[in-house]
Each structure stands twice: as C-alpha cells, then as structure tokens.
Amino acid sequence: MVDIVHPRSAGRALEAAELLAWFDEHARELPWRAPGVSAWQILVSEFMLQQTPVARVLPIWLDWVARWPTPSATAAAGPGEVLRAWGKLGYPRRAKWLHDCAVRIAAEHDDTVPDDVETLLGLPGVGSYTARAVACFAYRRPVPVVDTNVRRVVARAVDGVAEPGSPAPVRDEAAVAALLPADDVAPRFSAALMELGALVCTARAPRCGVCPLSSCRWREAGYPASTAPARRTQRYAGTDRQVRGRLLDVLRAATGPVTRGQLDLAWTTDPAQRDRALDSLLVDGLVEQTGAGLFALCGEG
DNA sequence: TAGCCGTGGCC
DNA sequence: TGGCCAAGGCT
Numbered sequence: 001m002v003d004i005v006h007p008r009s010a011g012r013a014l015e016a017a018e019l020l021a022w023f024d025e026h027a028r029e030l031p032w033r034a035p036g037v038s039a040w041q042i043l044v045s046e047f048m049l050q051q052t053p054v055a056r057v058l059p060i061w062l063d064w065v066a067r068w069p070t071p072s073a074t075a076a077a078g079p080g081e082v083l084r085a086w087g088k089l090g091y092p093r094r095a096k097w098l099h100d101c102a103v104r105i106a107a108e109h110d111d112t113v114p115d116d117v118e119t120l121l122g123l124p125g126v127g128s129y130t131a132r133a134v135a136c137f138a139y140r141r142p143v144p145v146v147d148t149n150v151r152r153v154v155a156r157a158v159d160g161v162a163e164p165g166s167p168a169p170v171r172d173e174a175a176v177a178a179l180l181p182a183d184d185v186a187p188r189f190s191a192a193l194m195e196l197g198a199l200v201c202t203a204r205a206p207r208c209g210v211c212p213l214s215s216c217r218w219r220e221a222g223y224p225a226s227t228a229p230a231r232r233t234q235r236y237a238g239t240d241r242q243v244r245g246r247l248l249d250v251l252r253a254a255t256g257p258v259t260r261g262q263l264d265l266a267w268t269t270d271p272a273q274r275d276r277a278l279d280s281l282l283v284d285g286l287v288e289q290t291g292a293g294l295f296a297l298c299g300e301g
Numbered sequence: 302t303a304g305c306c307g308t309g310g311c312c
Numbered sequence: 313t314g315g316c317c318a319a320g321g322c323t
Binding site for chain 2: 056089
C-alpha cells in the first residue's frame with residue numbers, strides 16, 4: 001500500500017478539524033449566534049462589537065433587537081432615539097452609521113440586508129471586517145473574515161511570531177482564505193478562529209496550555225517575544241474624545257434640547273476645546289442646533 | 302497611513 | 313496606578 005498524502009491537508013499549518021472540535025465544546029452561547037437571528041440583527045451585533053467587549057454589548061443588543069427588530073423599524077426611530085439607546089457603548093458615530101444603514105437598507109434593499117461583500121462595503125460604517133462577517137455569519141458565504149483575533153491567531157500559529165504586523169486587509173484575507181476548509185464549514189471555522197483568539201490565544205497571557213492546536217509555529221519556535229516596536233498607546237483623559245463623551249452624556253440625559261450654558265457645564269477646564277468638541281459633534285451629525293439656539297441629539301431638535 | 306474616534310475593566 | 317486591551321472604520 002502506498003500512503004496517500006492529501007495535498008490540501010499535508011503540512012497545513014492550522015488544522016480545521018481540531019479547531020472545529022474545540023469550538024463545538026467551548027464556544028460561548030452568544031445570542032447573535034442563535035438560530036433564527038436575522039441578518040439585520042447580526043449586523044447590529046457587528047457594529048456594537050467593533051472595539052467593544054462582548055460583556056458590554058450583550059444587554060444593549062438584547063434590548064435593541066427586541067425594540068427594533070428590522071431595518072425599517074430602526075429607520076422609523078429618529079437618530080437621536082437610536083443614539084440614546086446606544087448609551088455608553090462608546091464610539092457613538094457607530095450608532096449614527098447604523099441608523100443610516102437602516103434607512104438605506106429599508107429604502108434601497110427592500111428591508112433586507114445585502115448578502116454580498118461588495119454591496120455591504122457601500123454601507124456607512126461597514127468596512128472589510130464587518131462586510132465579511134455579515135456575508136459569512138448571516139448568509140453562510142465562505143469568505144475569509146479577518147478581525148484582530150484572527151490576525152493574532154494566524155500570526156502565531158502560522159507565521160510563528162507573537163504579534164501580527166500592521167493590518168493589510170488584502171494580504172491578511174488571502175492568508176486566511178488559504179486556511180479555509182470546505183465551503184459548508186467555512187463560517188463555523190471563521191467563528192472558531194475568532195473564538196480561539198478571544199478565549200485562548202489572547203493578546204495578554206495566552207492560555208497555551210489548553211490550546212487545541214496540535215501545530216503552532218510560535219510554540220514550536222519557543223514563543224519568541226515580539227520584535228515589533230511598541231506602538232504608542234492613545235491617551236484618553238483630557239482629549240477631545242473625552243469632551244465629546246461628556247457633551248453627549250448631557251444630551252442623552254436630557255429629555256429635549258438644552259441650552260449652551262448646560263453644555264458648558266460639562267467641560268469647564270478648556271472652553272476652546274469644548275467648543276471644538278461640540279463643533280465636531282455637529283459635523284458628525286450626532287448633535288444639531290435648533291432654531292432657538294438650543295442643542296439636541298440629532299433629530300430631536 | 303497614521304491619527305482620531307468612547308468607555309470601562311483588568312492586572 | 314495607569315497602561316493595555318476590547319468582533320474596526322474613516323479620513
């Protein structure tokens with residue numbers, strides 16, 4: 001007998017089967033993964049999860065989809081109401097973009113989220129990751145889905161380095177496409193890659209002792225430390241971002257338009273910075289000025 | 302393309 | 313305590 005070497009599996013750096021088996025046993029039961037969740041509701045989860053931990057998204061998402069289950073229901077609410085429901089999830093432009101998506105999908109796509117990456121990419125706030133995540137998880141399209149978790153897992157298991165390099169979507173997607181198993185299990189594989197990065201192959205203190213991968217070039221190389229220069233971390237305290245957050249806090253708490261004086265109280269240390277932050281909120285379409293010179297969440301003036 | 306855009310928990 | 317980190321996207 002001659003051993004049959006399967007070209008698609010021989011030497012493969014990351015075995016799909018063992019990853020899928022691990023996922024079957026250890027996947028979190030996240031509500032947006034449940035059967036029957038619509039593409040719109042999955043899109044909502046992807047917006048909320050951008051740069052935001054699962055634990056903080058969970059309660060907001062549950063309330064949100066119960067209240068506005070479809071794009072048209074979301075569109076019918078004003079952007080201000082949507083912004084208020086977004087609460088303190090952070091990056092409130094996402095809420096504005098999500099509302100804009102709802103309006104567009106209701107008007108242009110018969111209230112149905114597009115199922116192809118190209119059309120999805122045309123929606124506001126939908127970039128390479130989100131477009132692919134929706135196509136894959138909502139519509140079972142076997143497209144590569146690359147987020148920060150996937151990039152980290154591939155960097156370690158396949159490339160043998162501690163940290164991924166700078167994001168390069170085309171190259172990163174090609175690298176993941178080369179790992180994708182048969183079409184029917186590709187979506188589950190992508191979810192599993194992300195889950196492994198979130199639960200085991202984490203940025204800080206990876207739990208290599210419980211990793212299901214039998215082959216990992218980083219482990220085989222002796223866990224070499226990262227050679228990349230430390231990227232400078234972004235300050236937050238005292239920045240325009242913090243001031244914008246304070247201003248929106250005031251507007252979310254109010255039931256209607258507020259005076260300039262009320263907004264001024266939100267940031268007194270640097271009036272020029274406060275003015276700049278308010279102006280940027282107006283430019284972003286998150287806040288509007290009423291005819292009476294008051295300020296309100298967009299759509300509530 | 303690097304800087305900007307929120308928020309809060311963790312060690 | 314404070315830097316680091318969390319399912320990115322836009323300009």
